[in-house]
Amino acid sequence: MKPGGGEGSGEDGFTLLEILVVTVVFGLLSVALWQGVGVGTRGWSQAERRYGDEATFQGTEESLRRLIERAEPPDARGASVFSGDAERLGFVSWLPEQGxxxxxxxxxxxxDADKRLVLRWGRFRRADCALQPEIPHEETLAHNVGRVEFSYYGVVEGHYVWQKTWESRALPLLVRIRLERVGGGDLWPAILVRPLLAAPAGE
Structure with missing residues (x-):
């Protein structure tokens, strides 16, 4: 009882122990709250990164698929040869234009040297064309690519097998593209594309 106060006046204050307990409780609640905010923020950032990766993958896959599907087989003069090895691929195709x-x-x-998956393209000119060569256009399809691996499914000595190189007058039945991230590990799932004009052996 305070000096000079009446008994049961209800004016007694909090003790030091009670104040310490309340302070500790508020501190623990604050820590829990900020941890929850941190987890939510990290989850949001990870979701944004996943969305960005998926959007980039879809764009890259669409570009590869659109061009490889419309690869041209060689004509009577062998002008449009589909040629590739494990790290590079070149062929004649068609670009979308006005629908x-x-x-x-x-x-x-x-x-390239900057770890980008690059598409280079220029107008197709036949060997007997005397016009000046054009500077090829360049488009970056993906960044932070440690390496790309192309492989080709077709006939070798009468057997259908996957090959690391392709130099033939026929188109491969399938092209598989694997992208590896810088530092190792698959960047995305493997992409499989079938050239539309490819024909099995004997057809």
């Missing part, structure tokens, strides 16, 4: 595919182009894919 269709009207521009025949020579395209090439590969990873």
């Amino acid at each position: 269709g595919y009207r521009k025949q182009v020579q395209v090439a894919f590969g990873v």
Whole structure:
């Protein structure tokens, strides 16, 4: 009882122990709250990164698929040979233009020194064309690519097998593209594309 106060006046204050307990409780609640905010923020950032990765993958896959599907087999003079190894791929295809595919182009894919998967393309000119060569256009399809691996499914000595190189007058039945991130590990799932004009052996 305070000096000079009446008994049961209800004016007694909090003790030091009670104040300490309340302070500790508020501190623990604050820590829990900020941890929850941190987890939520990290989850949001991870979701944004996943969305960005998926959008980039879809764009890259669409570009590869659109051009490889419309690869041209060689003509009577062998002008449009589909040629590739494990790290590079080149062929003649068609670019979309005004709702269709009207521009025949020579395209090439590969990873450059800056670890980018790059598409280079220019207007297709036949060997007997005397016009000046054009500077090829370049488009970056993906960043932070440690390496790309192309492989080709077709006939070798009468057997259908996957090959590391392709240099033939026929188109491969399938092209598989694997992208590896810088530091190792698959960047995305493997992409499988079938050239539309490819024909099995004997057809």
